[in-house]
Amino acid sequence: MSDAPLVQIRNLSFSRGDRVIFDGVDIDIRRGSVTAIMGPSGTGKTTLLRLIGGQLKPDNGSVLVDGEEVQHLRRGALYRLRKRMGVLFQNGALLTDINVFDNIAFPLREHTSLPETLIRTLVLMKLEAVGLRGARDLMPSELSGGMARRVALARAIAMDPMMMMYDEPFTGQDPISMGVLVRLIRTLNDALGLTSIIVSHDIAETCAIADDVYLLSGGKVVAHGTAEALGKSDSAWAQQFLNGEADGPVAFHYPAADYAEDLMQRENNH
Amino acid sequence: MLDSLQLLGQKGLDFFQRLGRGHMLLLQVLTGLPSLLPRFGLVIKQTYSVGVLSLVIIVVSGLFVGMVLGLQGYNTLVDFGAEESLGVVVALSLVRELGPVVTALLFAGRAGSALTAEIGLMKATEQLSAMEMMAVDPVRRVLAPRFLAGFISMPFLAAIFSAVGVLGGYFVGVGLLGVDDGAYWSQMQDKVDMYDDINNGIIKSLVFGVVVSWIAIFEGNDAIPTSEGVSRATTRTVVHSALAVLGLDFILTALMFGE
Numbered sequence: 001m002s003d004a005p006l007v008q009i010r011n012l013s014f015s016r017g018d019r020v021i022f023d024g025v026d027i028d029i030r031r032g033s034v035t036a037i038m039g040p041s042g043t044g045k046t047t048l049l050r051l052i053g054g055q056l057k058p059d060n061g062s063v064l065v066d067g068e069e070v071q072h073l074r075r076g077a078l079y080r081l082r083k084r085m086g087v088l089f090q091n092g093a094l095l096t097d098i099n100v101f102d103n104i105a106f107p108l109r110e111h112t113s114l115p116e117t118l119i120r121t122l123v124l125m126k127l128e129a130v131g132l133r134g135a136r137d138l139m140p141s142e143l144s145g146g147m148a149r150r151v152a153l154a155r156a157i158a159m160d161p162m163m164m165m166y167d168e169p170f171t172g173q174d175p176i177s178m179g180v181l182v183r184l185i186r187t188l189n190d191a192l193g194l195t196s197i198i199v200s201h202d203i204a205e206t207c208a209i210a211d212d213v214y215l216l217s218g219g220k221v222v223a224h225g226t227a228e229a230l231g232k233s234d235s236a237w238a239q240q241f242l243n244g245e246a247d248g249p250v251a252f253h254y255p256a257a258d259y260a261e262d263l264m265q266r267e268n269n270h
Numbered sequence: 271m272l273d274s275l276q277l278l279g280q281k282g283l284d285f286f287q288r289l290g291r292g293h294m295l296l297l298q299v300l301t302g303l304p305s306l307l308p309r310f311g312l313v314i315k316q317t318y319s320v321g322v323l324s325l326v327i328i329v330v331s332g333l334f335v336g337m338v339l340g341l342q343g344y345n346t347l348v349d350f351g352a353e354e355s356l357g358v359v360v361a362l363s364l365v366r367e368l369g370p371v372v373t374a375l376l377f378a379g380r381a382g383s384a385l386t387a388e389i390g391l392m393k394a395t396e397q398l399s400a401m402e403m404m405a406v407d408p409v410r411r412v413l414a415p416r417f418l419a420g421f422i423s424m425p426f427l428a429a430i431f432s433a434v435g436v437l438g439g440y441f442v443g444v445g446l447l448g449v450d451d452g453a454y455w456s457q458m459q460d461k462v463d464m465y466d467d468i469n470n471g472i473i474k475s476l477v478f479g480v481v482v483s484w485i486a487i488f489e490g491n492d493a494i495p496t497s498e499g500v501s502r503a504t505t506r507t508v509v510h511s512a513l514a515v516l517g518l519d520f521i522l523t524a525l526m527f528g529e
Contacts (some may be wrong), residue, residue: 053403082405093400096392107404139294152400159404 004067006031006163006195007052011061012070014044014051020046023219024061029163030214034189034196036206036227039216040241040250045199046090048216049165053085056080083111086156088162090171092148094140095156100127101136103156111159126154128220131186146177150184157188164188164193170202178202182209203242215241217250293486295409299417299487302410306401308311311329312415312451313422320381320416325378325430328373332364332431335372336438339363343439349487356449357458361432365462365471366527371519373479377424378511382486385416386507389490390500413487421476428475470526473528477518480510 007029014022022045023070025122037045050056051063054070063070068081069210094103105125108114127133130150137223140148149169156164166185170178186209189196198208207227215223215230215238224236230238240248256262306313330491341358389412392398398408443449462468486507493503 055399055402079405079407082403085403087400087403089400091395091397093396095397095400096395107406110404110406155404 002187003031005029008064009052009061009065011060012063013060014047014056014058022058023220025221027214027218027221029195029197030196032189032193033211034186034198034209035212035214036198036200036210037201037214037216038199038206038241039222040200040201040212041074043216045216045218046167049167049197051102051198052165053082053087055081083107083159084162086159086161088149088156088164088169088185089152090143090165092140092152094143094148094152095244096140097139098138100132100143100151103140103151104158106156106179107150107155122158123154126158127151129188130154131158131180144177146173146180149173149177149181153181153184153188156195157192160192161194163197166196166198166200168200170200170205204245217241251268288492291492292484295413295488295491296484298409299414299457299484301393302407302414303405303418305410306414306418309354313418316415316419317422320377320419320446321427322379324377324423324427327376328427328431329434330338331368331372331376332434333438334366336360336364336435336440337442339368339435340439340442340447344443344449353443353447353449354453355457355461356439356443357436357454357456358461361436361458361462362467364432364439365467366382367519367523369428369435370471370474370478371515373428373431374424375512377420377427377478378461378482378486378508381420381423382482382507383504385483385486386490386493386504387486387500389413389416390493390495390503393491393493394495394497394500413471413491417483417487420486421479424474424479424482425472428471428478432471466527470522473526474519474522477522478515481514481518485511485514492526512517 009027040119057071093121162178347353356492489503
């Protein structure tokens with residue numbers, strides 16, 4: 001295994017219509033680490049995961065995953081690369097017409113010709129890792145949000161990927177499921193020798209397990225470092241974001257005309 | 271004025287873009303069909319849900335359409351003393367026109383809309399995206415089996431519709447109105463041609479099968495991934511399928527029977 005970062009993002013630019021989402025972003029994801037990508041909603045954190053997974057193509061710059069430039073890969077090579085990536089989607093994205101067991105067996109049955117007994121063993125091992133071996137016969141609709149996310153996590157690691165990407169794993173979780181997930185992400189990373197990328201805006205939980213943190217805003221990397229280093233950073237923006245202050249470089253008010261003038265206006269009925 | 275012109279242009283561009291996307295999707299689905307051979311179970315499962323589960327509505331509708339044909343046909347024919355030909359009238363109307371067309375319309379409402387809603391919701395809940403990231407092509411895994419199932423089901427459903435309709439016509443004509451039993455069947459046997467009538471009916475229903483299934487999976491796959499987007503896509507499936515079926519029916523009829 002080389003020392004080069006597993007994911008290297010260089011000068012990445014991407015826009016949707018007129019809206020610029022990324023404007024010259026550089027990110028390195030070290031092998032074996034847990035890297036957090038944080039930023040306010042709408043900064044394109046999920047888009048970043050889609051760019052790494054090759055579902056979107058950048059306008060400019062490059063995304064290298066394990067030495068392969070994702071946007072120039074042909075379909076076959078891209079699919080081979082994706083088999084080595086696991087993604088945990090925001091709502092789990094479990095297939096709703098099959099039960100928990102079959103959901104986790106799905107990638108194994110699609111990509112391997114393993115005998116059914118071996119698939120059963122593998123599925124039960126993955127379920128045991130997320131603590132849901134007893135829930136194998138439930139349908140996705142019968143799971144709570146936290147359980148669904150853990151099942152989706154088991155499915156994502158079913159093919160023993162080299163890296164995991166988590167899209168807002170903590171959103172909408174009660175404190176207990178949140179704690180379980182936080183611990184799971186770190187333990188799985190270390191036990192399975194993964195490289196993990198967490199996209200999130202839950203600061204405390206994410207900082208607790210991240211080795212590296214990138215703060216994104218306005219299409220650029222605003223700050224980068226370990227969680228402690230960022231806490232001491234003198235960037236006003238980073239301080240506002242990490243401490244959750246209502247006003248600062250990111251203004252509380254949406255841009256508008258002068259308040260007094262707006263109130264005095266009578267002709268307009270808005 | 272300029273604004274409305276611009277709007278018109280925008281609508282036109284959108285239309286052609288959608289048409290283009292639709293054809294690209296059809297191409298992807300067709301090239302994905304061979305990959306279904308080793309896993310035909312997927313197709314059988316879908317054939318069950320789009321075909322077998324549509325049987326009830328097809329049988330009931332076929333029965334009533336046949337009964338109406340028997341009644342109307344009898345009332346017209348009896349004026350000319352030609353009520354013996356009722357079997358021919360019922361069978362030809364069904365096999366040539368009503369069988370394929372009404373089946374396609376019912377199929378679009380019963381199965382097409384369900385396909386669109388299912389695929390649209392899978393898109394909205396990121397299931398299709400998740401498949402892509404698991405290196406499973408949703409076009410081959412989800413769309414192609416549903417398309418093929420629709421294509422396979424349509425001619426069978428149309429045949430069942432026509433057969434039940436003929437029985438419905440028999441029930442009203444022979445059973446209630448007293449047309450001669452032997453004449454009903456023998457005239458039908460004599461006048462319904464395998465090549466001209468039956469084959470052309472089958473060709474129609476195969477064409478409708480392709481078109482309705484294609485529209486249904488395309489609308490699902492192209493739906494805006496919100497509840498409103500899926501509901502609009504479902505409506506569009508039914509409306510576009512109905513228009514396409516009726517329009518194509520005229521063209522096909524002109525080609526087949528237009529001398």
